[in-house]
Amino acid sequence: MRIRVNGRTLEVEAPTLERLIEELGFGEQTIATAVNQAFVRGKDRGETLLCEDDSVEIVTPRQGG
Amino acid sequence: MSKPDDLVVYDARLSSRFLLGTARYPSPAILAEAIRAGGVEIVTVSLRREAGGSRAGESFWRLIRELGVRVLPNTAGCRTAKEAVATAQMARELFGTSWIKLEVIGEEDTLQPDVFGLVEAARILCDDGFSVFPYTTEDLVVAERLLDVGCRVLMPWAAPIGSGRGINNLFGLRALRAHFPGTPLIVDAGLGAPSQAAAVMELGFDAALLNTAVARARDPVVMARAFALAIEAGRAAHLSGLMEPRDMAAPSTPVLGRAFDDGCEA
Numbered sequence: 001m002r003i004r005v006n007g008r009t010l011e012v013e014a015p016t017l018e019r020l021i022e023e024l025g026f027g028e029q030t031i032a033t034a035v036n037q038a039f040v041r042g043k044d045r046g047e048t049l050l051c052e053d054d055s056v057e058i059v060t061p062r063q064g065g
Numbered sequence: 066m067s068k069p070d071d072l073v074v075y076d077a078r079l080s081s082r083f084l085l086g087t088a089r090y091p092s093p094a095i096l097a098e099a100i101r102a103g104g105v106e107i108v109t110v111s112l113r114r115e116a117g118g119s120r121a122g123e124s125f126w127r128l129i130r131e132l133g134v135r136v137l138p139n140t141a142g143c144r145t146a147k148e149a150v151a152t153a154q155m156a157r158e159l160f161g162t163s164w165i166k167l168e169v170i171g172e173e174d175t176l177q178p179d180v181f182g183l184v185e186a187a188r189i190l191c192d193d194g195f196s197v198f199p200y201t202t203e204d205l206v207v208a209e210r211l212l213d214v215g216c217r218v219l220m221p222w223a224a225p226i227g228s229g230r231g232i233n234n235l236f237g238l239r240a241l242r243a244h245f246p247g248t249p250l251i252v253d254a255g256l257g258a259p260s261q262a263a264a265v266m267e268l269g270f271d272a273a274l275l276n277t278a279v280a281r282a283r284d285p286v287v288m289a290r291a292f293a294l295a296i297e298a299g300r301a302a303h304l305s306g307l308m309e310p311r312d313m314a315a316p317s318t319p320v321l322g323r324a325f326d327d328g329c330e331a
Contacts, residue, residue, distance in 0.1 A: 006114040025117030030126060032112065032155035037147055039154035057114065059155055060122025061129075063096075064111025064139045065086030065226070065276035 004055045018045035020056065032059050070304070072271055074218050074249050075164065075196040077135060081106040082266070083296045084137070084251065085289065086276025093128050095285050100132055103289035107135045109166055109274065112156055137198060139166040144179070146186035153190050165190060166198045166220065166253075175225045176254075180207040184214060191215025200253050203237030205244050212248065219245070220253040220274065223265060227277045229257020232264060242269045259288075259295030266299025267307060 002011055005024065014020035017033060017040055033040045034057040040048050050056070072079045085105045090096040100108060110129060115122050129136060138156035143149040146169060153165040169186055171179025178201055187197050197216045201207055208219055221241055224230035232238060233255065242250060251272040252265045262273045275292055282288035320326075 006116075021117075027118075029115075029117075029120060029123060030159060031115075032159040034151050034155060037151050039151045039158075042158060057151075057155075058117075059112040059159070060115040060119075061126035061159055062111045062113040062115075062122055063086075063088040063090075063125060064109050064141055065088045 001050065001052050003050055003053065006056070006058055012050075015049060016046055017048040017050060017056065020050060021045065021058065024058070026058065030060060033057065070300070072249065074198075074251075077107075079106045080104075081293075082272040082300055083293050084109065084272055084274040085279060086274065087125075087129070088276055089280040090285055093125065096280075097128060097132060098286045099279055099289035100134060102286045103279075103293040105134060105289070105293075107137050108132075109137045109139050109276070110160065111139050111141050112152065112159055135164070136160050136162060137164050137166050138162065139200075140168045140186075141170075143169055144171075144182075145169065146182040146189070149182070149186040150189050153186075153195060154193075157195070163194055164196045164198065166200060168200045176227075177225070178202060178222075180204060183207070184210045187211055187216055188214035198251070203234055203241045205240060208241060208245060212245070218249045218251060220251045222254040223252050223261070224255025226254040228255050229278055230255050231257060231261035238265070238268060238270070259291045262292050263295040263299035263302070266296055267302050269303050272296070 002009060012020055012023060014023045036055050072082050081104050083103050083105050084107045085100060085103055086109045087096055138160050140149040140152040143152055149167060149169045156165060157163055167187055169179045169182035170176050183199055187199050190197050191214050198218050198220050199211050199216050200220045203221050211219060224233040249271045251274055252270050253274045256262050256273060256275055257278045265273055273296055279285050279288045
């Protein structure tokens with residue numbers, strides 16, 4: 001399945017957002033997620049099914065003004 | 066017992082009126098030292114894309130947590146209300162706070178807020194339980210709308226973000242302060258020198274948020290201290306009552322009894 005993750009197009013096997021995060025190596029990192037510009041809570045990632053051409057955002061804390 | 070001049074914003078009572086951004090410092094250690102030197106109690110943070118396994122965000126977040134300061138996440142870079150709302154929701158989960166510095170940028174050259182998107186996003190986020198700190202202009206009508214939708218703090222700019230120009234529209238900021246005497250007003254952007262921070266505090270603004278002017282100083286730690294002193298001085302001056310400017314001179318030394326006077330007072 002082809003999806004966009006943080007602006008890059010990737011071929012992935014993961015059927016859910018949770019599996020995608022594992023597949024990409026985020027492990028236990030502190031992250032937050034959105035799919036198609038809609039926030040997805042951490043506890044909902046396991047039930048969030050991914051579809052072809054979905055756009056996923058995975059973000060972490062960063063310096064800001 | 067809390068000090069009588071504490072700043073109260075949403076659920077927080079703060080003794081410092083100096084908010085500091087965490088971006089663009091030479092190193093994490095200098096950032097930490099600047100926060101300490103300025104006596105800062107609130108720092109702004111952001112969230113950004115990261116590749117799996119990078120862990121750059123983890124180390125930054127650990128540093129901030131160890132400093133024991135409150136974090137005010139921002140939605141910097143968002144161009145629409147939808148982006149800003151989703152970013153705020155991600156920030157709430159990431160940082161564990163319902164505080165959000167809401168930015169919806171409408172114009173590239175000035176990074177001027179898109180005030181229409183700002184009010185729309187503020188309404189959604191206030192309804193969702195966020196404590197919204199909206200980055201706005203000095204526009205009185207926009208300010209009124211932001212308060213109407215549930216904001217309890219406003220963050221007007223002094224000048225465009227990162228410009229260091231100081232107060233661009235003195236009349237506008239004075240009018241804003243006068244129209245909303247009971248609302249905490251935190252000047253957010255465009256301050257480049259401690260004297261400019263003192264000036265906004267003298268006008269009666271409640272606090273000032275700095276980033277670039279501190280982070281890009283030759284010595285950010287000393288500059289943080291300089292801004293802290295200026296903000297404290299400006300606040301004290303505002304509370305103690307500034308004199309009204311006059312067009313003509315008024316002698317400060319009493320004239321009565323001056324030697325060589327033609328009069329005959331003893």
